[in-house]
Amino acid sequence: MNLASFVLIRVELLMVKIKNADEIRELVSNDRYDRKRIFSIVAHIDHGKSTTADFLLKRAGLMREEDAGKIQMTDTDEEEQARGITIFTSVVLLAFEDKRDTEDKTPYIFQINDTPGHLSFTGEVSRALRASDGALVLVDALEGLMTQTETNLRLSVGEEMCKPVIFVNKVDRLISELRLEPKDTYARVDKIINECNDIIREIQPKDQDWVCSFQKNSVALGSAKDGWGFTLQVLNEKKIKPTLVFEKYAEGDIEWLRKNLPLDDTLLRMIVDHLPDPVTASAYRVKKLIDNVDWDSDLGKALMTSDRNGPLMGIISKIFIDPKSFRATLIGRIYSGTLKAGETIYLVGRKEKQRVKRLGIMELTDILDMQEVPAGNLFAMFGFINPAGETFVGTEMIPERGDEETIVPSFESIKYACEAVVSRSIIPEDPQHLAKLGDVVKKWLMADNTAKFHLQKESREYILSGIDPLQIEILTKRINEQVKIKVGEPIIVYREKITKDGTVFFTKSSNGHNRILMQMTPLDQKTIDLIQSGEVHAEMNPKVRAGILRDKADWDNKQARKIWDVYEGNILLDGTKGLQRLDRIKSYCVSAFRDWVSECILAKEPALGLLCTFSDATVHVDPAHTGYNEIASMMFSNLALGFLSASPKMFEPIQKVDIKVPSGSAGSIVKILSQHRGSIKEIKAEGAFERVIGELPVAEQIGIADEFRGATQGKAFFGYEFLGFKPIPPNLQEEIIMDIRKRKGMPLQMPNTSSYERFIYARK
Numbered sequence: 041m042n043l044a045s046f047v048l049i050r051v052e053l054l055m056v057k058i059k060n061a062d063e064i065r066e067l068v069s070n071d072r073y074d075r076k077r078i079f080s081i082v083a084h085i086d087h088g089k090s091t092t093a094d095f096l097l098k099r100a101g102l103m104r105e106e107d108a109g110k111i112q113m114t115d116t117d118e119e120e121q122a123r124g125i126t127i128f129t130s131v132v133l134l135a136f137e138d139k140r141d142t143e144d145k146t147p148y149i150f151q152i153n154d155t156p157g158h159l160s161f162t163g164e165v166s167r168a169l170r171a172s173d174g175a176l177v178l179v180d181a182l183e184g185l186m187t188q189t190e191t192n193l194r195l196s197v198g199e200e201m202c203k204p205v206i207f208v209n210k211v212d213r214l215i216s217e218l219r220l221e222p223k224d225t226y227a228r229v230d231k232i233i234n235e236c237n238d239i240i241r242e243i244q245p246k247d248q249d250w251v252c253s254f255q256k257n258s259v260a261l262g263s264a265k266d267g268w269g270f271t272l273q274v275l276n277e278k279k280i281k282p283t284l285v286f287e288k289y290a291e292g293d294i295e296w297l298r299k300n301l302p303l304d305d306t307l308l309r310m311i312v313d314h315l316p317d318p319v320t321a322s323a324y325r326v327k328k329l330i331d332n333v334d335w336d337s338d339l340g341k342a343l344m345t346s347d348r349n350g351p352l353m354g355i356i357s358k359i360f361i362d363p364k365s366f367r368a369t370l371i372g373r374i375y376s377g378t379l380k381a382g383e384t385i386y387l388v389g390r391k392e393k394q395r396v397k398r399l400g401i402m403e404l405t406d407i408l409d410m411q412e413v414p415a416g417n418l419f420a421m422f423g424f425i426n427p428a429g430e431t432f433v434g435t436e437m438i439p440e441r442g443d444e445e446t447i448v449p450s451f452e453s454i455k456y457a458c459e460a461v462v463s464r465s466i467i468p469e470d471p472q473h474l475a476k477l478g479d480v481v482k483k484w485l486m487a488d489n490t491a492k493f494h495l496q497k498e499s500r501e502y503i504l505s506g507i508d509p510l511q512i513e514i515l516t517k518r519i520n521e522q523v524k525i526k527v528g529e530p531i532i533v534y535r536e537k538i539t540k541d542g543t544v545f546f547t548k549s550s551n552g553h554n555r556i557l558m559q560m561t562p563l564d565q566k567t568i569d570l571i572q573s574g575e576v577h578a579e580m581n582p583k584v585r586a587g588i589l590r591d592k593a594d595w596d597n598k599q600a601r602k603i604w605d606v607y608e609g610n611i612l613l614d615g616t617k618g619l620q621r622l623d624r625i626k627s628y629c630v631s632a633f634r635d636w637v638s639e640c641i642l643a644k645e646p647a648l649g650l651l652c653t654f655s656d657a658t659v660h661v662d663p664a665h666t667g668y669n670e671i672a673s674m675m676f677s678n679l680a681l682g683f684l685s686a687s688p689k690m691f692e693p694i695q696k697v698d699i700k701v702p703s704g705s706a707g708s709i710v711k712i713l714s715q716h717r718g719s720i721k722e723i724k725a726e727g728a729f730e731r732v733i734g735e736l737p738v739a740e741q742i743g744i745a746d747e748f749r750g751a752t753q754g755k756a757f758f759g760y761e762f763l764g765f766k767p768i769p770p771n772l773q774e775e776i777i778m779d780i781r782k783r784k785g786m787p788l789q790m791p792n793t794s795s796y797e798r799f800i801y802a803r804k
Contacts (some may be wrong), residue, residue, distance in 0.1 A: 063135055067149035068401055068417050073346065075146055075317045076416055077311055078373070080153040080168045082196060083178035084759060088209040091264040092178060093154045095304040096134055100765055131371060131402040131418060136308050148312060149403075151418045162507070163490035164358075165192055166454050167428050169200040171357040171373035171418060173325065174315030175306065177204050177236065181261075182213045184726065185235040187698040187759030193236065197250060198243035199455045201325045205259070205314050205606055206252045212263040215289045215474060218728065222283050228727060233259055245324060253298065258314045260306050268297035269306040318416030322346040326375060328733065332584055333449045343378040348414035352377030352385070352434035355451045356506040359428050359487035360402075360420075364372050366522060368425040368483070371402055373418055377434065380412040386438045388431040388450045389579055393438070397423035427486040429454045429574075447581045453574025458762040460492045460505035461693035461738050464512050465528035466519065467501040477502060480522045484515055491515060495640055505533050507762070509742065532739045534780070535648040535691040535765045536640035538562050542686035546656075547678040548801040549670040554625070555801050556674050557656035560682030563611060563649045566593040571609050578606045605630045610637045610650040621659035621666075628671035636679045637671070641791050642690055643780035648765065652679065677799035684793050690777055691765035693738040698731070699748060699758040707728040708751035716740035717769075735763060 051687040067075070081089045134150040153168035169175065175196035179189055196202040208229050214220045219230065239253045244250040252258040254272050261282075262269025268285075275282060278300065288297050300374075326333075326343045330353075333340045342350020356372040379385070381399035400407040402420040413419040431450040439446040468477045481493050481502060491506040506512040509530045516527050542560040549555070551792065570593060576585055586600035604626060605612040612633045616622065637647040660666050699709050706723050709732045713720060718736040725731075736744070741760070748756040768776055778788055 046347075061129050063147070064133055064149070064401070064403075064408060065410060067135055067147060068413065069132075071348065071414075072146055073150045073317050073416055076151070076317050077148065077174065078151045078172050078318060078416075078418060079174035079176055079311065079314050079315050080155050080165070080172045080196070080202065081176045081178065082155050082165055082169075083209075084180065084183070084186040084192075087178045087180040087183070087186075087189070088264040089154055089178055092176075092207065092209065092303070092307070093152070095264065095267060095302075096150070096307070097132060098153060127502050131420075133401060133403050133408075134308075135311075138312055139305075140309070148308075150308070150311065157516055162188070162191065162195075162458055163456050164194055165458050166199070167357045169196055170329070170355060170429075170451070170454050171371075172200070172202050173318060173321035174311070175202040175204045176311065178209050179206065179212045179232050179236065180213075180435040181208050181225075181232065183700060183757045184228075184232050184729075186674070186700070186757065187696065187761045189236075190239060191761055193239045194243060195455065197229075197240055201245060201321075201328055203248070203250050203314070203316055203321070204236075204240060204252060205310050206233060206302065207262070207269070207310075208232055209262065209264050211261050211285075211343065212266050212289065215286055222286055224727075225286075225496075226282075229261060230558060231726075249326065256314075257310060260310050262301070262303050262306065263297075264303060264382050266294045266298060267303050268294075268301040269303040270301045271306055271310055272583060274301065274306050274309070274350035277649055316495070318346045322375065322416075328452075330449055330451055332447045332581075339376060342415070346416040347376060348378050348416070350376045350415070351437070352379060352432075353449065354379060354415075354419070354432055356426065356430045356432065357454070359425065361484065361487050361518075363518060365519065366483075367422070368400070368487070369407070369420050369422060370425070371418065371420050374413055374415045376415050378412050378414040379419055379421075381410070384435055385432045386435050386448075387426055388433060388448045390426055390430065393435060394424040394426075396421050396462050423488055425483065427489050429489065444677055447584055455573050458490060458507040459572070459693070460490065460507060461533050461762070462508055462512060463505040463530075463531045463533050464509075464516065465496075465501045466504050466516060466525045469524040469526060471500075471548065474500065477523045477525065480519055484518055488515070488524075496639075501528075508738075508760075530742065531783075532693065534643070534645045534693070534749065534768075534776075536642045536645050536683075536688060537647070537649050537691050538683060538688050540687045542682035544655075545678050545681045545685075546801045546803065547681070547796075547799045549665075549675045550673040550799070551665055552669055553660040553662075553665040554670055554674055555656075555658040556629075556654050556678055558652055558654040558678045558682060560679065560686055561651045561653070562686070563651045564593060567595070567611070567651075568609055568649050571606055571611075576606060582775045605633055607634050607639060608646055609648040610654070613651060613653040615653045615655040616657060619657055619659075621661070622657060624663065625657075625659055625666055625671050628666075628668045629675055631668065632672040632675035633679070636676055639678050641683055643777050644686060644786065645690070645780065647683075648691070650683075652682070654678075674799060677796040680791075680796045681793055681800070684791065689767050689774055692768050692776075693739060694763045694766050695736050695738055696761040696763050697736045697741075697758060699733075699735050700726070700729050700731050700762070701748075701752045701756045703728055704728050705752045705755070706732050709748065709756070712744065712747050712751060716744055736760075 050710050081093060083089050132152045134152060136148045136150055138148060153172060155165045155168045177193060179185060196204055214225045214228060214749055240250050257271040257273045260269050260271050302472040323344055339351045349513055353376040354372055354374040356370045360371060381396055384393050384395050387394060399413060399421045400409040401418060407420050433448060437448055485491050485493060491511060493502050493504045502511055519525060544559040546555060546557045576588055582601050586597050589595035589600040590597045602614040603611055604614050640647040668764040701709055710720055713736060716736060717740055718734050720734045722733040723730060748758055781788055
């Protein structure tokens with residue numbers, strides 16, 4: 041097929057409307073939950089997710105038989121097509137008749153998320169899994185278990201309690217490229233399955249056995265490119281020995297395999313038999329995913345059984361913004377009750393009501409309108425926009441005005457595997473569009489909240505931070521389509537932390553009428569982890585937040601209930617008792633705290649892990665003397681003094697790097713890592729390959745992929761996983777701080793206390 045024909049076919053396919061729409065509506069609406077499956081396809085990049093999805097689309101009648109495995113139809117975005125990778129999760133609905141059912145002819149309805157495999161877009165995976173009950177995990181038979189495979193298993197099984205099945209893809213490469221004998225092929229496949237199961241055993245729910253095996257038919261082998269696959273059950277039914285696959289490749293008869301061992305039939309049967317329906321999954325999933333529910337209440341019982349007649353509760357897990365119209369479609373899952381077109385719902389996190397103007401279900405880029413969508417289904421709706429991960433309930437659950445004690449149930453924050461550690465500055469080509477640019481960026485970051493941005497006040501430019509340069513590149517292209525922008529070079533985002541308790545300082549406002557006594561101490565790692573995972577955040581009910589900190593981080597409950605703010609891994613705590621007029625300055629203190637920790641003092645990098653506790657304060661009786669500037673001056677000076685007294689250091693982001701190379705090539709990889717301040721954690725032999733596992737500063741990562749490929753003649757397979765922040769080596773601390781200060785136009789000297797000592801209040 042030439043390129044022109046390929047493009048034409050692809051365009052025609054992407055214009056195809058939903059097939060058998062009435063049947064799809066009926067299957068979504070009916071109460072045959074035993075016939076419903078909601079799952080995500082997850083894998084390391086280039087392990088074959090989108091190619092596999094082609095065969096499921098073919099089964100749904102959305103593409104031609106001869107195009108399956110070639111078109112990668114779920115990659116609907118132009119950027120995905122140009123790069124040959126999946127960037128955005130695509131939703132596909134598939135009606136499937138199981139030919140094994142001789143009496144019950146009711147079709148199954150599969151609601152499928154085809155997710156990205158690239159580290160840059162791992163947030164899409166997390167969001168898709170929140171709305172799923174199961175995971176089809178793909179592993180490349182040649183590359184084996186890679187870093188992102190492990191990450192996706194941990195997200196699927198450990199974080200979101202999605203039951204897995206495994207498809208070992210690209211077995212054809214073992215036969216055609218490596219020319220392995222059958223016994224060596226089986227040994228390699230067994231090793232991959234065992235490695236997956238080692239992770240599954242470690243993180244699966246305690247009362248579940250989710251280990252996958254060929255004997256249990258929860259593992260399939262095959263080739264998505266060539267369109268064949270089998271489980272043990274399929275081989276036994278058709279009386280085929282696996283060695284026949286080797287014979288057919290020797291004969292060049294791939295068509296026989298595609299016809300007699302069709303991949304779609306094998307995978308769909310495995311999914312029917314081993315992935316749970318919504319009712320079965322809800323019984324064990326919702327207690328982990330949802331907070332603050334009385335499980336004996338009507339809502340609790342409805343959530344446990346995915347009851348369509350119960351109180352309404354669901355989650356908006358994905359925001360799809362059309363790159364041409366920029367219209368936002370909200371996609372998510374109903375866990376209890378029934379969502380209806382035209383009704384008003386309550387957004388728990390944003391504490392606001394919104395009307396559902398249009399409701400339906402998503403099929404790639406098309407929406408099938410529906411008047412209502414019951415529990416146990418995905419949905420798509422228009423009418424408003426809010427960040428992904430938002431919980432919604434029926435309006436009957438709205439607390440009465442002034443009611444601070446009623447806690448509305450909500451989903452736990454979605455867990456992400458990476459942090460925003462690379463930044464680029466963006467400014468509008470037309471300076472008058474600065475505010476418009478802020479609105480546009482905010483909208484795109486609602487869709488991908490693994491990225492962050494803030495306005496740098498001095499330079500009047502936005503700083504957009506993401507997981508890596510590719511994620512930022514994709515976002516800036518989208519933003520540029522709405523507001524023409526200038527984009528700076530990639531910049532690593534560091535963290536400024538303290539390493540001991542700071543001195544207690546008493547500081548005054550610039551007019552001398554207000555004072556605050558405060559100490560800065562390092563937060564414990566348990567608390568930092570709770571904040572960074574989203575389990576603890578500023579918008580929570582203080583009572584709920586205190587309970588989590590008490591149970592999971594050993595906080596005193598009374599102390600935890602007096603937290604004023606939680607921001608970017610830092611906490612501002614009210615340690616006072618019975619002070620007058622404190623509420624008047626609370627919002628100013630919180631705002632100043634956020635401003636300061638966003639751009640700390642060593643090099644205006646974000647602070648991390650600070651616990652700032654004030655134990656006394658004086659607030660002037662006249663509001664004219666307690667404006668923001670006055671309160672900010674005493675807060676900024678106290679925070680700066682406390683930070684500088686606590687042995688501050690700059691910390692850099694670190695990635696785990698996992699590189700698989702041909703035997704004999706590990707030495708060159710070790711040399712490259714050593715030249716880039718990397719450390720080697722493990723080197724192990726895996727048949728014809730060697731695997732080098734190490735750690736690498738993100739600052740050294742840019743361009744290193746080309747070095748890996750150059751040292752191995754392009755035969756290196758590698759992946760990254762975010763590990764956290766570690767101190768910059770002592771001999772590089774000042775050098776890197778000065779480099780950052782120079783780039784930001786700051787004075788080229790280490791900060792000291794002299795600039796803030798005039799704000800110290802001397803007690804009389």
